[in-house]
Amino acid sequence: MSDKAAVIGTFDGVHLGHIAVLHKLKEEADNRGLTPIAITFDRHPLALIDPQRAPKAITSIPKKEELILRSGVLPIVIPFDEELRATSAEDWMLRLKREHDVRMLVVGYDTTFGCDGIAYSISDYKRLGERLGIEVIEAPFVPGISSSAIRKAIANGEIKEANDMLGRHFSLSGIVVAGNRLGRTIGYPTANIMPSPGIVVPANGVYAVKITLPDGKKRDAMVNIGVRPTIRRGNEKTVEAHIIDWNGDLYGKSVTLTFYSRLRDEIAFKSIDALRKQLDADRLEVMKSLRN
Numbered sequence: 600m601s602d603k604a605a606v607i608g609t610f611d612g613v614h615l616g617h618i619a620v621l622h623k624l625k626e627e628a629d630n631r632g633l634t635p636i637a638i639t640f641d642r643h644p645l646a647l648i649d650p651q652r653a654p655k656a657i658t659s660i661p662k663k664e665e666l667i668l669r670s671g672v673l674p675i676v677i678p679f680d681e682e683l684r685a686t687s688a689e690d691w692m693l694r695l696k697r698e699h700d701v702r703m704l705v706v707g708y709d710t711t712f713g714c715d716g717i718a719y720s721i722s723d724y725k726r727l728g729e730r731l732g733i734e735v736i737e738a739p740f741v742p743g744i745s746s747s748a749i750r751k752a753i754a755n756g757e758i759k760e761a762n763d764m765l766g767r768h769f770s771l772s773g774i775v776v777a778g779n780r781l782g783r784t785i786g787y788p789t790a791n792i793m794p795s796p797g798i799v800v801p802a803n804g805v806y807a808v809k810i811t812l813p814d815g816k817k818r819d820a821m822v823n824i825g826v827r828p829t830i831r832r833g834n835e836k837t838v839e840a841h842i843i844d845w846n847g848d849l850y851g852k853s854v855t856l857t858f859y860s861r862l863r864d865e866i867a868f869k870s871i872d873a874l875r876k877q878l879d880a881d882r883l884e885v886m887k888s889l890r891n
């Protein structure tokens with residue numbers, strides 16, 4: 600087993616700030632002939648500590664692993680449980696050394712790991728590392744980017760802002776379920792998508808997206824998120840996609856929506872005809888916005 604260089608964190612979203620840390624880790628690991636690993640948790644620590652305050656995630660665990668791997672770092676997902684929560688910073692570092700052969704650790708400006716970590720500064724971690732035989736290096740800091748700011752932007756429908764902080768397009772996966780089969784009668788069949796639970800859903804409104812179909816192909820689509828006030832029967836929030844110039848059966852299949860921009864708010868139209876006219880205009884707008 601080769602020796603490792605590690606970083607620890609939740610890494611929700613794997614945004615541009617995380618990417619800077621992962622690249623620094625990879626560079627320093629390569630210089631020392633170490634394998635770079637990111638130790639990350641299977642849930643947000645607050646899900647255990649204070650579930651009421653636990654935020655919805657920007658990325659699912661598999662997506663997070665994929666994004667970390669893409670930056671050249673090996674992800675290791677460990678359960679954030681009571682035992683881990685009660686582990687001190689010193690025990691954490693001993694564990695890293697014994698279980699993962701860690702020789703170097705990248706610590707972020709606000710990293711606190713260990714139940715007593717809140718009292719640690721970077722120089723404390725460095726001193727502890729020296730004693731235990733782990734070199735501690737400070738991670739770069741990218742100002743103005745955080746998982747919580749991205750969650751907030753998505754929840755407010757500020758897709759461009761969220762995408763700028765992510766350095767990629769926000770995406771949401773889910774299974775296609777049956778709706779009330781009205782869409783096809785107005786010329787706009789829609790795949791009703793049940794998003795993976797625990798993932799943040801953008802604010803109600805209409806969005807330009809690319810949809811990844813089960814065969815892996817990407818198509819242009821327009822998505823409505825909301826309660827469909829024109830035809831509403833209840834207050835259920837739905838996520839539905841009309842795939843432009845496409846025909847097929849998606850029931851029960853998994854798809855991924857990649858968000859590019861937000862077009863408008865949801866509107867309560869006076870008639871289905873008025874809704875249809877707006878959908879014609881949305882279609883042109885989506886095609887235009889995805890071409891840019």
Ligand SMILES: Cc1cc2nc3c(=O)[nH]c(=O)nc-3n(C[C@H](O)[C@H](O)[C@H](O)COP(=O)(O)O)c2cc1C
Pocket residue numbers: 778779780781782783787788789791805806821822823826827828829830839840841864865866867868874878881
């Ligand atoms: C791009 C798009 C925009 C939409 N905008 C609105 C809207 O502004 N107001 C509204 O009441 N419904 C809106 N809808 C929802 C339609 O009312 C809905 O797709 C239609 O009633 C079909 O429902 P069904 O899939 O359950 O059959 C929109 C749907 C799409 C695909």
Ligand SMILES: Nc1ncnc2c1ncn2[C@@H]1O[C@H](COP(=O)(O)OP(=O)(O)O)[C@@H](O)[C@H]1O
Pocket residue numbers: 775776777778779780781782783784787788789790791840841842843844845846847848849850
């Ligand atoms: N262009 C398309 N965009 C989205 N779904 C489509 C399209 N063409 C066919 N479909 C299929 O039709 C279904 C939607 O038809 P619709 O009448 O809106 O019914 P529902 O109320 O079940 O959503 C989708 O789930 C999908 O399987």
